Amino acid sequence: MSDTRKPGFWGRLFGEKPAPSSDAEQALERATEDPRGEEESLKALREERRAEAAPQAPASEEAPAGTSDNTPDAAPPEMQAEWLKAGHPNPPEHEPPVPDDILDPLDQPREVREKRALSAEPDPEAPAASTPEPDAAPGQLEPQPAQPDEPQGWFARLKSGLKRSSDTLGTSIQAIFTKRRLDEATLEELEDTLIAADLGIETATAITDRLRAEKFDRDVAPEEVRATLAEEVAAVLAPVARPLEIDTGKKPFVILMVGVNGSGKTTTIGKLTAKYRSEGKSVLLAAGDTFRAAAVEQLQVWGTRSDVEVLTRPTGADASGLAFDAVKKGQEDGTDVVIIDTAGRLQNRTELMDELEKIIRVIKKRDPEAPHATLLTLDATTGQNALNQVEIFGNKAGVTGLVMTKLDGTARGGILVAIAQKFGLPIHFIGVGEAIGDLEPFSADEFARAIAGRE
Numbered sequence: 072m073s074d075t076r077k078p079g080f081w082g083r084l085f086g087e088k089p090a091p092s093s094d095a096e097q098a099l100e101r102a103t104e105d106p107r108g109e110e111e112s113l114k115a116l117r118e119e120r121r122a123e124a125a126p127q128a129p130a131s132e133e134a135p136a137g138t139s140d141n142t143p144d145a146a147p148p149e150m151q152a153e154w155l156k157a158g159h160p161n162p163p164e165h166e167p168p169v170p171d172d173i174l175d176p177l178d179q180p181r182e183v184r185e186k187r188a189l190s191a192e193p194d195p196e197a198p199a200a201s202t203p204e205p206d207a208a209p210g211q212l213e214p215q216p217a218q219p220d221e222p223q224g225w226f227a228r229l230k231s232g233l234k235r236s237s238d239t240l241g242t243s244i245q246a247i248f249t250k251r252r253l254d255e256a257t258l259e260e261l262e263d264t265l266i267a268a269d270l271g272i273e274t275a276t277a278i279t280d281r282l283r284a285e286k287f288d289r290d291v292a293p294e295e296v297r298a299t300l301a302e303e304v305a306a307v308l309a310p311v312a313r314p315l316e317i318d319t320g321k322k323p324f325v326i327l328m329v330g331v332n333g334s335g336k337t338t339t340i341g342k343l344t345a346k347y348r349s350e351g352k353s354v355l356l357a358a359g360d361t362f363r364a365a366a367v368e369q370l371q372v373w374g375t376r377s378d379v380e381v382l383t384r385p386t387g388a389d390a391s392g393l394a395f396d397a398v399k400k401g402q403e404d405g406t407d408v409v410i411i412d413t414a415g416r417l418q419n420r421t422e423l424m425d426e427l428e429k430i431i432r433v434i435k436k437r438d439p440e441a442p443h444a445t446l447l448t449l450d451a452t453t454g455q456n457a458l459n460q461v462e463i464f465g466n467k468a469g470v471t472g473l474v475m476t477k478l479d480g481t482a483r484g485g486i487l488v489a490i491a492q493k494f495g496l497p498i499h500f501i502g503v504g505e506a507i508g509d510l511e512p513f514s515a516d517e518f519a520r521a522i523a524g525r526e
Contacts, residue, residue, distance in 0.1 A: 240264070240268050240297075240300070240485075240522070240523070241293070241297065241523075241524045243264040243268075244261070244264070244293045244300075245293045247260050247261055247264065247293075248261075248292065248293045248296055252288060252289065252290055253282060253287050253288060253290075253291045254287075254288065258283055261278075261279055261282070261296070262275045262276065262279045265279075265300075265485075268483065268485040269454055269455060269483045269485040269486040269488075270304070270485035271485075271488055271489030271492050271493070273492050274304065274307055274489065274492055277303050277307075278299055278300055278303045282296065282299055297524055297525055298523075298525065300519075300522075301522075301523035301525050304488055304515075304518070304519040304522060304523065305518075305519035305520075307488055307491055307492050308487070308488065308491050308498070308513075308515035308518060308519060309515040309516075310491075311491045311496060311497055311498050312497075312498060312513045312514060312515040313497040314499060314512045314513075315446075315500070315512075317347070317352070317407070317408060318443065319407070321440065321443055322401070322406065322407060323355065323398065323406045323407060323408060323409040324408050324409070324444070325398055325401070325409045325411065325442040325444075326409070326410045326411070326442065326443070327413065327430070327431070327442035327444070327445045327446070327468075328340055328410065328411065328412055328413060328446055328448060329413055329427060329446070329447055329448070329464055329468050329470070330447055330448035330460075330464070331416065331417055331450070331453075331460060332415030332416070333415060333450065334449060334450040335448050335474075335476035336360075336412060336413070336415065336448045337360070337366055337373070337412055338373075338476075338502075339446075339448050339474055339476060339500070339502065340356065340370065340412055341369075341370070341372075341373030341376070341377070341507075342502070342507050342509075342510040343500075343510070344356060344373060344374070344379055344410065345373075345376065345377050345507045346510075347407070347408050348377045348378070348379065352407040353404075353405075353406045353407045354379045354406065354407065354408045354409075354410065355379065355380055355382065355397060355400060355401050355404070355406045355408070355410075356370055356374050356379055356380070356381045356382065356410050356412070357382045357393055357394060357396075357409065357410070357412065358371070358381055358382065358383045358393070358412055359390045359393055359394055359411050359412045359413045359414070359430070360412050360413060360414040360415070361384055361387060361388045361390050361393065362386070362414050363386075363414065363415075364386050366412065366414070367383050367386075370412055371383070382396065382400065390414065390426070390430055391426075391429050391430045391433040391434075392433070393411075394411050394430050394433060394434050395433045395434065395436065395437055398434055399437055402437070402438070411430075411434075411442070413427065413430065424463065424464075424467045424468075427467060427468050428468070431445075444471050444472060445468050445469055445470050445471050445472075446470070446471070446472050446473070446474050446499065447460070447461065447464050447465075447468075447470040447472075447473050447474070448474045448476060449473060449475050449476065450476055450477050451476065451477050451478045451483060451484055451486060451487070454483045454486055455486065457486050457490060458486075458489065458493065461473070461493075461494050462494075465496070470496065471496075471497070472497040472498070472499045473496050473497065473498045473499065474498075474499060474500045474501070474502070474510075475487050475498065475500075475502070475513075476501075476510075478501055478502065478503050479503040479504055479509075484522055487501070498513040499512065499513060500512060500513060501513050501518070
């Protein structure tokens with residue numbers, strides 16, 4: 072009797088294998104350990120299984136000489152009984168063989184498979200895979216290649232980027248104003264929806280007050296509400312939609328980029344660099360995020376793309392010294408624009424904000440008017456926290472303008488309206504993606520129409 076005990080822990084540790092507990096497991100083990108290829112092993116396992124399932128011949132009988140593996144198996148008793156019941160004189164002695172052409176491909180003999188592969192005829196209904204197209208007949212137009220999709224305009228990309236924000240607002244407005252008159256309960260529900268979309272209390276109140284004055288106790292269509300929303304948002308944003316103008320009389324024009332970790336400062340610098348280079352301006356970049364090696368490498372990649380020099384220092388070096396050297400080099404070389412990156416810092420870390428103040432003081436030692444623009448990069452996905460960032464960075468770093476990024480990754484794009492309403496800082500650029508063309512000067516009307524879901 073074979074030992075079927077399972078090995079203990081030490082047996083399993085040193086590779087001792089348990090004895091197979093059944094014939095099926097033995098066959099599976101033999102097939103697994105078979106040194107032949109996967110196809111042959113699978114074929115062998117299937118043959119063993121068929122042999123086990125077939126009736127066994129008496130031990131005294133021997134197979135006649137000259138028989139091969141293709142000899143049909145004896146017909147089972149139930150087949151013989153059915154044969155006699157159907158009126159046939161003699162029951163079949165053998166089960167009819169299965170034709171080779173309907174066997175599983177792995178069960179077919181190798182010579183059969185090779186013969187079928189060589190003699191296979193192509194399907195007349197199947198299209199030719201690589202047949203070249205015939206030349207066009209004289210007087211006929213040659214077939215034209217498929218034209219690539221035309222690139223989307225900026226408003227189309229903006230609308231696509233703000234789709235999550237506009238869909239959220241549009242769905243809520245549709246639900247509120249379907250078959251309902253404009254009463255106080257409806258206005259309160261709309262006001263809550265607008266505040267939840269981060270548009271701010273003042274903007275939400277202005278929209279509901281206008282609807283109360285113009286449409287109260289009347290049936291209001293959702294499209295009318297979206298039109299009012301777009302007009303009120305545009306009215307709030309219009310005063311702050313101001314482009315960043317480079318003063319050519321100041322060489323270099325120094326731009327300092329600030330913001331929290333992950334807000335998109337370095338990517339924004341790369342996009343601005345490409346923009347200014349396309350305008351024919353010379354640019355020098357300073358990798359002031361000396362605490363994160365990946366930030367330096369990322370800025371160098373952007374510099375290589377736009378063919379501009381990137382000033383760097385070893386990891387951990389003093390960022391204020393690098394900023395000073397960048398302004399000095401820009402003055403000596405007559406560079407048009409110097410853009411200085413800084414390390415991401417949380418607005419509630421006092422020591423980090425003090426370091427930012429130091430960078431600005433050192434820059435002013437070289438040029439008392441610099442930095443000429445201090446841009447705060449805001450991540451739209453942070454929602455209400457962006458208000459706190461604007462307040463603290465504004466007090467510590469003297470922020471002169473805003474860049475809102477990642478509007479395509481959130482349903483809270485309305486926070487830009489609340490920021491404009493509260494602080495009135497210029498909004499220079501907005502971003503709706505990672506591509507260079509996804510950062511554009513801010514337009515109040517386009518943003519308002521896009522977030523309201525209007526054309």
